[in-house]
Amino acid sequence: MRTVKLIVILLAVMTVCFSGNALAKDIEKGTVSVGAASNLGIFNYTSDTSGNSDNYTKYKFSGEIGYFVLNNFEIGTKLTYKAKHNGGDKKTSKSIAPYLGYHFSVNKNSNIYTLIGFGVGKYEDDYGDRDCSYSSSLLFGEVGYEYFLTDNVTVGPALYGEHKTLDYDEEQWDNKDLDEISGQIKLKIYF
Numbered sequence: 001m002r003t004v005k006l007i008v009i010l011l012a013v014m015t016v017c018f019s020g021n022a023l024a025k026d027i028e029k030g031t032v033s034v035g036a037a038s039n040l041g042i043f044n045y046t047s048d049t050s051g052n053s054d055n056y057t058k059y060k061f062s063g064e065i066g067y068f069v070l071n072n073f074e075i076g077t078k079l080t081y082k083a084k085h086n087g088g089d090k091k092t093s094k095s096i097a098p099y100l101g102y103h104f105s106v107n108k109n110s111n112i113y114t115l116i117g118f119g120v121g122k123y124e125d126d127y128g129d130r131d132c133s134y135s136s137s138l139l140f141g142e143v144g145y146e147y148f149l150t151d152n153v154t155v156g157p158a159l160y161g162e163h164k165t166l167d168y169d170e171e172q173w174d175n176k177d178l179d180e181i182s183g184q185i186k187l188k189i190y191f
Contacts, residue, residue, distance in 0.1 A: 035188035074101040095121025152190040
């Protein structure tokens with residue numbers, strides 16, 4: 001009985017969400033998009049071995065430009081800057097990543113979208129007296145919700161995931177993989 005109730009509730013929610021499809025907000029072929037996203041986090045973690053606590057601040061800014069080659073289907077490029085500060089230590093990452101995206105119409109005021117892309121970048125560590133710089137390659141995915149404030153301005157939350165491989169120049173080190181999942185707030189304008 002409980003399963004039947006959950007199915008009925010799910011179907012009711014889906015009907016309400018997708019009933020506006022006749023008035024859906026399609027993004028037309030030939031549209032250009034310009035967007036920006038950001039997140040800020042203040043973290044505290046405890047080392048497994050030493051038991052010491054450590055605080056750091058991490059933030060990310062990204063900009064993107066896209067072009068709709070078909071209705072709701074976008075190709076574009078994302079530029080990203082990330083930084084992590086921990087006392088005197090600073091790590092930064094800059095990247096450029098082409099992407100493909102699709103926007104699913106929910107109703108006349110909102111869409112759900114997904115992006116997938118790959119790119120290259122530069123990763124830098126500043127450990128006070130020792131500076132290191134590495135090239136990197138990355139694969140990313142993003143899923144988000146966009147609410148139309150006007151006919152061509154959207155805002156909404158997004159979930160961003162990235163897998164990055166650092167390419168070390170020194171022979172004694174193996175390449176290092178970094179994974180990230182973060183939430184962000186995104187603003188986008190369509191022309």
